[in-house]
Amino acid sequence: MSPRPGFVLEVDRSTPPTLYWHGERFRMERLPEGSRVIYAPEPLDPLTDPSAAIRHALRHPLGDKDPLPALLHPGMKLTIAFDDISLPLPPMERPDIRQLVIEQVLDMAAEAGVDDVELIVALALHRRMTEPELRHALGDRIYDAFAPNGLLTQHDAEDPDALVHLGLTDQGEDVEINKRAAESDLLVYVNINLVAMDGGHKSVATGLASYKSLRHHHNPQTMQQSRSFMDQHKSELHSANWRMGKLIADSGVNVFQIETNLNNDAFPPAFNFLQKREWEWGVKDRLAYLGASKALDRTPAKYARQIFHSVKAPHRMTSVQAGEVEAVHAVTTDNVWKQQGVVVEGQTDILSMGLPYISPYNVNSILNPILVACLGLGYFFNMYRGKPLVREGGVVIMSHPTPWEFNPVHHPSYIDFFEQVLSETTDPIEIAKGFEESFATDPWYIHLYRTGHAYHGVHPFYMWYWCAHALQHLGAVIIVGGDPAAVHRLGFRVASTMADALEMANDIVGTSPTLTHIHTPPIFMSDVQ
């Protein structure tokens, strides 16, 4: 049977309660009659032979690009850059797509007699990956062949010797990227596309860039002008990256882009209930839900988090395409829409969402309050094409415990941002003007980013900028079940139950409002008509 497309349910008196993520726990909420619940399309069928598909893509590139074997020759300098720990979510079961693709690229390089090969994690200002994480992404064979010889490196956006300034775009934007990548005869980029924002010129222009380059598009103005940043054609974030990508190409950097699409099978069979429509839950689903929710309710959050972060997703590859960046990305974006697109008629007064334990920036870590805001208002709010799901002046209700808790190893500057910056103002533009520079150039944060596993000092600012469009658009944000102190620091309101939250929302959007709930996982994109 072919996978069913997405579905918009209108809640009636027979509709069973709706499942909400609530951090490391679940909630069941009975939504008012007339509310809408949007369900994602079912997982597309995976490729039956991913290795053959990868070989075919490398030998039959898209756009103005020769097949990969024709680009490889003895004596050349080859660099393979790949996406970091932020993709996919949750991390996928072994073998990871990066391993499958890079193994084939390396085989072709070996056949062509290429000796000078280096691998670079394109992590921009994210934290460095740990050895187990790299082994998981690349497989032991690649890791053991490259890492001990210093041929597997993590991009360092603060190492002046490892960066090269390629010039300015026609809008005066600095383009400064990884020197090894820029000076290679061929740069192969291996991407995993989970959301429409990923891939394209953003892979190199962001993933291998420095702060000097990133600040031109990672700012509140760009995010407020991106409607949304998940829709390439209306995204200022993309426009800036495309300008930079063109300059990179004009500078003579030869990029061979490999992009992959995944299906949205995000959780193993024990959690099947998460991705099913509630009225279709069978006995197994109900037992699994009851077992999981009761056990999690009695498990301290720290251990529940560990359990969830150990979950690996059964994601499977649905397509792979390689060649010239823009031609490849056009196909990838189409495929993302095939898997994630849901047509929705009209906007809503109130948008509700249950937030999970994970976002791109807290794999094996804590979803701290800033990341809660970013996940809800940066990601889920922006997963639209056309118009936002919620009308201007509307309300977003998020469900998450939002603990005042941070991982000091991964997110040291987040702690100070939360304590010092958000206590002063929550306005992204004021924050950028008043505080960004000092955090971005702080030697201690730079040291932790370069030598430890810390996100860059400026990263919490970017997470807050990610919310800029939503903060400008919405009348209020309410977090159900959140820690009141943490939620108030974010500038949001807190409610203990969904009923309370709806009552609070009524004060803003008026009585008898419309309510739409986005049912995740899996994630989806709304095409709002």
Place this chain on the structure above:
Amino acid sequence: MTPKHGSSRSLLKTRAVRADAALGTNGHRRVAALKRYSPTGIASRAGRRRFPLAAPSWPENVPRPAPDHDLGVDYDTTWSRKYPVRLARAMVLDNVTRPLARVIASPLIRGDEYLTDVGAPVIFAANHTSHIDTPLLMS
């Protein structure tokens, strides 16, 4: 008058209140447990179960998918072919029907070797002569 903190009277009173409260709680708990596990309590809870303890109700505006049929004709006896029902039927046949049938009649079985290689589905048509045909054939 509220006793002052630290006086022995206030401590005594607190202990007494705690003891009373504990007694009351235990008493309530015992009664609640009796009610909970009484036949009427169990029956009433079974009737009150809600999703996800009970099966979910189907939204009115969502069309139900056509059920999968494993028979050519749509009989409303699907329940009788479910595993728990088949198990219960086998237990009744082996432990009740078969001994009772043997008490009433000692059948002479001939030609059962022809059934060895017969695969399902099969229709057994009894040349009906008595009400005991059914239990005899089934056992």
